[in-house]
Amino acid sequence: MTAVTARTPVDLPSSALLTDHYELTMLQASLASGTWQRRSVFELFSRRLPEGRRYGVVAGVGRALDLVERFRFDDHVLGILDEERVVDEQTLAWLADYEFTGDIWGYPEGEVYFPYSPLLVVESTFAEAVLLETLLLSVYNHDSAIASAGSRMTWAAQGRPCIEMGSRRTHEEAAVAAARAAYVAGFDATSNLAARERYQIPTTGTSAHSFTLLHDSEEDAFRAQVTSLGRGTTLLVDTYDVAEAVRLAVEVAGPELGAVRLDSGDLGVLAHQVRAQLDALGATGTKIVVTSDLDEYAIAALASAPVDGYGVGTQLVTGSGHPTSGFVYKLVSRADEQGRMLPVAKKSKDKASVGGRKYALRQLSPEGVAQAEVVGIGAEPVDDGDDRSLLVPLVREGEVVGRESLDAARQRHLTSREELPLPARMLSKGQPVIPTVHLDS
Structure with a gap:
């Protein structure tokens, strides 16, 4: 029998074309305006759970990290972009040297989540971070939808x-x-x-x-x-x-x-x-x-x-009727001309976001039962001793540091699910089983 040799993510084909055209046109315009270097914070979150669901499950973290490592514009990819005139020569030259050099924090795989949980916090230049939008949303929206349905099934079993x-x-x-x-x-x-x-x-x-x-x-x-x-x-x-x-x-x-x-x-x-x-x-x-x-x-x-x-x-x-999780990826903070970080937010009706870099913890009762999702804006919420922080480092200065085994993610899910109040087990339609509380710094 021939042994199977595992390939590392960097050995695999580039993931750079698994994205939307407008990510590259935004890049081109920001290069032209000189704003591409502004320090930026993007966050991936959901404004609401799928209708009737009481909790969601984070999945796809490991897959996303593999794809981020492979997000490179090699000669093959650059040739396609050039031939199809997707972007101009200046942008092609910039993409030839692209690599993500920023930081990514996130909820670890298997964790449960609620509306406005900051599942990913991406900190880098605008140009580096914006290019990852479509790829991250594609993975998280699909995998979390499946895991959220699967969790309800295994609990019912x-x-x-x-x-x-x-x-x-x-x-x-x-x-x-x-x-x-x-x-x-x-x-x-x-x-x-x-x-x-x-x-x-x-x-x-x-x-x-x-x-x-x-x-x-x-x-x-x-x-x-x-x-x-x-x-x-x-x-x-x-x-x-x-x-x-x-x-x-x-x-x-x-x-x-x-x-x-x-x-x-x-x-x-x-x-x-x-x-x-x-x-x-x-x-x-x-x-x-x-x-x-x-x-x-x-x-x-x-x-x-x-x-x-x-x-x-x-x-x-x-996804048992909900094939996507409804996640979005929004700019929540960016540097001004003096380098000061400013909170920014969308104010559109029904699509509002909350500005400012987020931190999160799960507030637990002395008995270890989840009470609330506490999201701090600009500063980490204070842990009263029973709580636990939810964001962990996934990428530091461009290097993946948060990769873990699938069994670890599986065990985490079983543990975090058991923290939820009993109504989380109910299959009837209902509201999120715990509230999300925003705290300003």
Whole structure:
């Protein structure tokens, strides 16, 4: 077997074209006006949670850091920009030497967030920071939407394992990112092999209905699968008649059969019937896995059914009705001609932002329950001893310092989610489970 050699982000293709045209035209105009060097602070945040959600989950941090490292304008990229006349010669010359040399602070991956939580604080020149806008929003909006939906699903599953299996329901690259985000949110495995190769996420899979239909009989299909994959495999039992399939499955594999999968029908009723049948046949250790367009509500509805695991696809990779998180990336502070930092903010109706560089902490009760998201403007809020700061260094003077393992992000999510008040578990529509409080310096 050929060993897989991991490639570092800088070895991979440039990410500089994963952006919007207007980022480069703003750069060109700021170079011409001389304002490109002004020290600037951009922040990535949401003005509100997706409708009815009580909390959100930060995901995509590690992916974003990899892409920032690869954000370089090499000869190939510069040639495209030149050929298409996207920017002028002065701008091309500036881009040829581009590298981000500023600082980025952010909520670590897996952390929960609320409206106006400063998930990223980017400090650099205007020119360096503005170019990252589209890339950062693309990653954070997608991955956090998946993780936020996935978190609700794993909480509803009450400790039963969940498998991400939505690759065929989304773009092929989005599928890999979705598997990663779902793992952060507590999913145990994915069906996507690229996610295994890139992020070492456990993968699983056995067979689809086509495998059963390929054979002359269901028994032949089961025997072929058990012979190849062993008695611990999972047999799909709803191609024809469920009760007959369960009987055949145990007859072929014996009581050591690993699991049966149900993919259609009234899953709650079927699970009870199949559990009783398996037990009567002596297969008391055989598990029941259910699939079929599950979301957090369907998973919660199966809480009392004898289900041992869930496979989730479409609803997960589309954010369970909210495929984006609604994040924005706004300039909140910039230097004047004398170098003094000034707060700036958008005042548009329904799209207002809050000026000034932000700091944040999670206010906790003495029992460790989250009470509020406290956002300090211009100065860090005072920790009364029970609280914890939320922003950590991700990039310092252009060098990534905040990279961590996916398992660390996964554990962080489980820990931070447990801090939330009990209403956070509710699936009914509601307001953010804790308020966001802004404190002026």
